[in-house]
Amino acid sequence: MSSIIEKFEPGKAVVTGLSDFDITQVFDCGQCFRFDPDPEGGISGIAFGRRVRFEQPQADTLVIHGASRDDYERIWKRYLALDEDYGAIKADIAEKFTPFDKAGIICAAMERGGGIRVLRQExxxxxxxxxxxxxxxxxxxxxxxxxxxxxxxxxxxxxxxxxxxxxxxxxxxxxxxxxxxxxxxxxxxxxxxxxxxxxxxxxxxxxxxxxxxxxxxxxxxxxxxxxxxxxxxxxxxxxxxxxxFGRTEVFPVDVWVRRVLEKYYPDSLDISALGRYAGIAQQYLFYYERYTAGGTR
DNA sequence: CTCCAGGCGTTCC
DNA sequence: GGAACGCATGGA
The missing domain is CATH 1.10.340.30 (Hypothetical protein; domain 2)
Structure with missing residues (x-):
């Protein structure tokens, strides 16, 4: 696992060495409702009683404006799941889907929304x-x-x-x-x-x-x-x-996800066999269906 | 205008 | 037990 490097300046935290992270995808995959893209090219919003602004100037770099070192370590690092190894999580998901996924849908979905992180919200x-x-x-x-x-x-x-x-x-x-x-x-x-x-x-x-x-x-x-x-x-x-609550094994099924399941896994997908990251897999599928197969909305 | 939205509770069989 | 139906409102 590649490890991240964290640096702190007054009022901001800078994280480098990131992989499997795309701040736009994180806030555009339907899990969070108080953040929006801002005109300066970042994403800003409110959580934990604080206003914060995220910016990703390069693929491996995240700047968190409005974050003290203390807030970063106690709140934002955990909120953004920066303490998780999503490379390993994706590998686990791919492995668990293998028996059910002849068409490789989950891999396509992880390709499309590869920068998604499941947030740990309040x-x-x-x-x-x-x-x-x-x-x-x-x-x-x-x-x-x-x-x-x-x-x-x-x-x-x-x-x-x-x-x-x-x-x-x-x-x-x-x-x-x-x-x-x-x-x-x-x-x-x-x-x-x-x-x-x-x-x-x-x-x-x-x-x-x-x-x-x-x-x-x-x-x-x-x-x-x-x-x-x-x-x-x-x-x-x-x-x-x-x-x-960060229960990444929980797999919420809504109309869109049901559509994906019926379309790609008519009767073979056993959600209970997907393991401890099933919920993260679900989020990749949701995003994929929304932006690729099912059109935008 | 109509259709429908990251469902749920109620009612009916 | 599970299939239909109404729900408040406004976006598309």
Whole structure:
């Protein structure tokens, strides 16, 4: 495994020696809703109550603007899965797919989205985000999450690359959303999801569901716990486990992934045989279907 | 205008 | 147990 080199300057971290990493693909594969490409050619957004801007000037180099050394080591390194060996992960996935994949679809998918990393996002934000995502489209999901944050998230000031001071909003806490109430959440055009978001917020705020405790449960028990929340089914729970709790073995199946499975693996693919990186494999397939075989959206 | 979106809960057989 | 249907809204 090639190892990365980390250097720190005031307000930024520079990582070199990267492979299997493409910041555009990371934030364009449908796992995260608060980051967007900026005019300067980077990708900026908010997570962990901080505004951050990522830039990849060369294939092996990542610059994280707005990151102290401490934040890099505690937050961003883990968030971006820079501590994982994706070369080895891809090899493992290829091996596990071999018995099922005569056409080599997974290899084509790993070629196409080879720079994807499955992020390790904040569990509560991930839970809300994927509740919002149900029967919804990407632009609108992002819009609703931005609206929730601006209305009920904690405000903080920060500076953009251009040097202007702006006010940013963290993702709202469960307490803030529970206190706001279902009607207020509905007023933000969340539609039928308002009652689901509110139910999640209430349960977490009241301690009925302890996400830190859920994080320690075996996967199937963790899923069952999450599915006590109204509006959380197997798909939302799977996404929370994969993108929020780093359970890379969890394989969320949605309409697009189901389409891939039916198309390329009509009856032979056994998801349970795909091993501990099945969820990462799923993300490669999702991205591949979206941009290559299934057209763009 | 119509169709549909990284689903889920309910209802019906 | 599992197939249909409604759901709020707005993007395409």
């Amino acid at each position: 569990p509560w934000e991930t839970l809300c985000s994927f509740i919002v995502s149900q029967n919804n489209n990407m632009p609108r999901i992002k819009k609703i999450i931005a609206a929730l944050s601006e209305a009920y998230g904690e405000k903080f000031e920060c500076k953009t690359e251009a040097g202007e001071r702006i006010v940013c909003s963290a993702f709202p806490t469960p307490e803030a959303l529970a206190e706001a109430g279902e009607q207020a959440i509905y007023a933000l055009r969340t539609g039928f999801r308002a009652k689901y978001i509110f139910d999640a917020a209430r349960r977490v705020a009241e301690g009925e569901i302890d996400l830190e405790a859920v994080a320690k449960l075996p996967t199937s028990e963790a899923a069952a716990e999450l599915m006590k929340i109204k509006g959380v089914g197997i798909k939302v729970a799977s996404c929370v486990l994969l993108f929020g």
